[in-house]
Amino acid sequence: MKLELRQIKYVTVSLLEKYFTGESIEYKKIFEIIIPIFVDQTFLILMSLLNTAMISSAGVAAVSAVSMVDSLNIFLANVFIAVATGGTVIVAQYKGNGNAAMVSRTATQAITAATIFSVITSVIVIIFYTPILNILFGKAEAEVFYNAKIYLIGSCLSYPLIAIFQAVNGSLRGVGNTKPCLKLSLLFNLTNTILNVVLISIFNLGVEGLVISTIVARILGTATSLIYIVRFNESIHFRLKNGLRIDYLILKKIMFIGLPFAAEQIFFNGGKLLTQTFIVDLGTLALTAFAIANSLAMLFQIGPNALGISSVTVVGQCIGRRNIQDARKFTQSLLGFSTILFIIAAAVLLPLFPLLIKMYNPPDEIIQTIFTMILISAIAQPIVWSQSFIMPSALRAAGDSNFTSIASLLSMWLIRVVLGYILGITLGFGIIGVWVAMIVEWGTRGIIFVWRFKGKKWYAHKLV
Template sequence: MNKLELNIRHRTVSILDKYFTGESIDYKKIFAVILPIFVDQAFLILMSLLNTAMISSAGVAAVSAVSMVDSLNIFLANVFIAVATGGTVMVAQYKGSGNSAMVSKTATQAISACTIFSVLISALVIIFHTPILNMLFGKADADVFQNARIYLIGSCLSYPLIAIFQAVIGSLRGVGETKPCLNLSLLMNLTNTILNVLLITIFKMGVEGLVISTILARVLGMVASLIYVLKYNESIRFRFKNALHLDLSILKKVMFIGLPFAAEQIFFNGGKLLTQTFIVQLGTLSMTVYAIGNAIMMLYQIGPNSLGIAIVTIVGQCVGRRNIEDARKFIFSLIGLSSISFVFAGLLLLPLFPLLIKLFNPPDEIVPTIFTLILISAIAQPILWSPSFIMPSALRAAGDSNFTSIASLLSMWLLRVVLGYILGITLGFGIIGVWVAMIVEWGARGIIFGWRFKGKKWYAHKLV
């Protein structure tokens, strides 16, 4: 190694020590948490992009139906993912405080709670699927509506499978074991993609093929995750007999974090769904623009989304040790890293737009509108997205769940929904007006959470 290489290495280590090392945890452990999550998120989003591109071969009606129902799926799935997040926060804080017995008990109870919530949600949506679809998408074309019905019922059948998987993954992330999370996620999502290629591209089964591949992949993911925590993991020590016995004292703490977050997700994604109903009024092409724009924008968010997930473990463990100085330092550092990630993504992906758009085979007349949406996002995300989404994850990891949920709900409904309607429908700016309202809402959220972070109340909750 020559002198220049040694100098570069020394400066890199010095920067990493300055921003990512504290008394609680050093930069090596932080990046050991982040990197598997990054690979996982990259794979998930690339596969989602590929799946959207594959389903586009079944026509605009199929793309629109899948996009609409996926918004509803996210809305519903986030209820049990929120409960899993409550488990992640509690597990991380118990891990930080050194209480291994409570790590195991809390993880087990979180898995049980997620299972119960997901079964209830799945049953209710299957029973009432027709009025739900009529309420949300009644103005959609008949072929879009029929595809949406098939996809919604199939998705509901898979909710308990993905809920158990997410609860196991959340608990493993809480103790900082992100490598097995990556392996389990790769197994499930690779299976899903291979089955999609087989059923959608080769056998031309359209939305029915998407449903079958989703259910089979999630069965495999659930079984593999349970086998791992039953036989191969020492931190969680999951046992079925313990899962069948609900411990109300532990569940109460998990729900203290999980329920406000679940309520936030219900209303936050409910606002997104309401926004979708504006877009339905604008026609099938506008729905397709929105679906493709969101799919491409997710590529820009691979790094920042990873940091938003990792920060729960990192800040949770710092707060479990009551080291608030470290927690503050890492929150600043990870938000900065997120903004840098957006800049790199923009420089890399904007020139590739002509290639990316070919994946979706959209009608030529909507391509300029899609590019406009992506350009607006690429400019706004480095400044506004990171404090808007990474900061609340950090506050929630410290136990500040009520404030973050209320603030998110108010900003969503007052800005993204109301302003979206005014700009998109009333003033006639269409899909671009709806998109701009979303950007404005990011800015407002960032200001609110930044103000909260300056004070002391966000870390005043003693959960462990």
């Protein structure tokens, strides 16, 4: 038995050294980055799953409203999260370059920029929330629309909080300091979930309870993250007075990555929102089925999502050292590892579908539709998801932000939106047609990114 364990350990270490060790970083350091992010993503998605299940107790109108507004929230929040991602890339490259002073200055400016973008976004949406909802979801039922208004306003109030939180975590990930990110995220998500249990499940406050718990959890998470980088972190050295001054030279580098990514997120998630309007036309049950299927599909993506986030740090530090060979090697290794994780997730989660679906208590007539959607994505994800999502993260970490953004926008609008309408509405395949169009778009985008990765232009940008 001991001999077998030693053999397994030897084979495992050999594989890790072969695929995850290079001149820039060794496998132990890479997995020190990956594991906390994986645990963080696990809790994040499980909490999201639990929250969606809890709000379902308030009825299909509440689920549909939260799903609708969350699509808009993702659309808006990704603008300032994109800016924070620009900070992560530059921080990672300066870390790889060994410039500690610029690591600190870049992280500070990333937090400042994300805060400014989020405040502007919040003010605009709060002022124009009624016409925005009318344009996007005017055909929704009255009860769904009312719940959507409450949830959107509450979400807007918390945008600056989540922007600061994401910018702090992004900077910490850039230097490879992922354990504090895990602790901060756990505090935020556990607080949010506990409050949801109290306010939604016990006091039956529905969407109002969801809004209160979100704001309180984000206040706590943001305050804790700022206290950590001001008093306890030795890499960032954040000072409020430095954050109040704008360093245009650093900001320009952050925006070189962040603005194309922000534009991508605006138009990419705008395409998702437009697709959502197709689903609204299909009725509340279709909208509920789509919301539940999306929630369950995230379970399959826990591991690969963690690898995508980790790739920004790993590849960014390799590029900071100008070690292109390692950047290529680790990107390919992360893609392969992601495929393995998808296969494992499908093998574990598909048999558990009858148990998982009970958490949502959906109407019987949509359960088969939800299962069909999950089965389609479970088959497709090991083949196309990683190239479509992890690969652009690696390209962006090398500074190739313009190409990745343009490719993502074109694939979204020319394939997912147009094909989704043709399959779902014109040809009458309904929600399944919209779902299949999403999978086809993943595959197309992945082919484009693999082609780019095989060339030399993606690492030609010199940012630090």
